[in-house]
Amino acid sequence: MTTSINAKFDLDYGEFRLNVDLRLPGSGITVLFGPSGSGKTTLLRCVAGLQKASAGFLCINGDVWQDSEQGLFLPTHKRELGYVFQEANLFPHLTVAGNLRFGLKRMVKTAPQADLPHILALLGIEHLLDRMPAHLSGGERQRVAIARALALNPKILLMDEPLASLDFKRKQDILPFLSRLHGELQIPVLYVTHSRQEVAQLADHLVIMDEGKVLASGALSDTLSRLDVSMAQDREASTVWQVQVVEHEADYQLTRVACTGGELSLPRLAANPGTTLRLQVYARDVSITLQQPTATSILNVLPAVITGIADDDSGHCVVRLRLSGYAEAPSGLSSVDQVADSPLLAYITRKSKLLLDLRIGMPVYVQIKASSILN
Numbered sequence: 001m002t003t004s005i006n007a008k009f010d011l012d013y014g015e016f017r018l019n020v021d022l023r024l025p026g027s028g029i030t031v032l033f034g035p036s037g038s039g040k041t042t043l044l045r046c047v048a049g050l051q052k053a054s055a056g057f058l059c060i061n062g063d064v065w066q067d068s069e070q071g072l073f074l075p076t077h078k079r080e081l082g083y084v085f086q087e088a089n090l091f092p093h094l095t096v097a098g099n100l101r102f103g104l105k106r107m108v109k110t111a112p113q114a115d116l117p118h119i120l121a122l123l124g125i126e127h128l129l130d131r132m133p134a135h136l137s138g139g140e141r142q143r144v145a146i147a148r149a150l151a152l153n154p155k156i157l158l159m160d161e162p163l164a165s166l167d168f169k170r171k172q173d174i175l176p177f178l179s180r181l182h183g184e185l186q187i188p189v190l191y192v193t194h195s196r197q198e199v200a201q202l203a204d205h206l207v208i209m210d211e212g213k214v215l216a217s218g219a220l221s222d223t224l225s226r227l228d229v230s231m232a233q234d235r236e237a238s239t240v241w242q243v244q245v246v247e248h249e250a251d252y253q254l255t256r257v258a259c260t261g262g263e264l265s266l267p268r269l270a271a272n273p274g275t276t277l278r279l280q281v282y283a284r285d286v287s288i289t290l291q292q293p294t295a296t297s298i299l300n301v302l303p304a305v306i307t308g309i310a311d312d313d314s315g316h317c318v319v320r321l322r323l324s325g326y327a328e329a330p331s332g333l334s335s336v337d338q339v340a341d342s343p344l345l346a347y348i349t350r351k352s353k354l355l356l357d358l359r360i361g362m363p364v365y366v367q368i369k370a371s372s373i374l375n
């Protein structure tokens with residue numbers, strides 16, 4: 001993966017200080033995750049030039065927008081970026097088409113044009129062009145706001161909790177459109193959220209922040225399975241893998257999928273063999289055995305090696321494992337960096353850990369009781 005964003009900011013508000021030095025991928029979705037007040041929005045505003053860090057350096061795929069040592073600070077209107085906020089902020093007196101055109105009028109004439117039909121199709125809003133914003137659902141308004149930002153053909157898309165003002169149903173409606181941005185957008189996206197669901201569904205790269213600092217930054221599944229960060233330390237912990245559909249077993253209404261480390265049987269999926277999908281496995285749905293179980297109703301039993309163990313203070317512990325079935329990712333998945341190793345977490349009682357005498361480096365079997373496909 002090429003490191004193409006370098007964002008280094010030191011900004012002191014007195015009560016709060018943002019101090020980050022990040023190297024991020026130049027494409028794909030980077031999610032900034034952290035509790036309220038951890039500095040996610042402040043970081044996004046520094047990237048946009050809406051906030052000026054006293055010491056800062058920002059380079060987006062070769063374009064330097066800030067270099068305080070050289071006295072360089074590009075104002076926001078000169079930064080080629082799209083910004084999507086919690087509220088869509090569409091002009092109420094303009095149709096959807098009018099809202100999209102408004103941004104375009106302000107573009108520099110020589111700037112390359114965005115592929116508008118592609119953007120409209122990507123966000124599924126072709127049929128809404130003549131509508132007024134008041135006649136759109138919350139999810140449709142946000143899709144138009146994202147299209148308006150992309151229509152500017154930005155070099156980076158900044159999204160600050162774009163789903164926060166939507167109810168559960170609307171969030172579910174819009175997430176598939178956001179998932180499409182992975183493969184279809186060439187530019188990097190910085191996406192702020194507190195939602196673990198959005199992290200699992202959207203992130204390629206994950207940055208975990210707290211108190212103005214970066215606690216962890218890395219490929220999604222590596223970061224999700226880091227036992228030193230809080231996301232991996234409770235029963236909501238999960239890992240996300242890319243899997244590939246192998247075949248359907250019509251008689252059993254099952255679909256077999258391949259991951260690095262083996263194959264899994266899932267309830268029948270509406271996807272053709274060869275399709276790549278995201279699979280989320282919660283730590284609480286994974287159990288550990290020392291021998292390969294011979295009589296179990298659980299279909300998904302895979303060999304694994306323990307790579308880490310962290311106790312919590314509620315009588316449980318989280319065990320990090322690496323599947324050890326295959327050395328290589330299935331063909332077709334190898335380009336996805338998070339597939340190189342499919343880490344897995346198991347949330348078990350501390351008593352079970354002691355009874356099985358689990359230790360790092362031990363070969364075991366994992367039983368995966370349930371999992372869910374995210375896209």
Ligand SMILES: Nc1ncnc2c1ncn2[C@@H]1O[C@H](COP(=O)(O)OP(=O)(O)OP(=O)(O)O)[C@@H](O)[C@H]1O
Nearest residue numbers: 013015016034035036037038039040041042043194
């Ligand atoms: N202009 C400002 N002056 C002083 N303090 C500020 C300013 N803007 C933000 N802060 C403080 O900086 C801290 C980080 O705020 P920020 O909005 O970046 O957090 P966040 O992680 O995005 O939070 P949330 O998830 O609630 O939106 C907060 O304590 C906030 O009160």
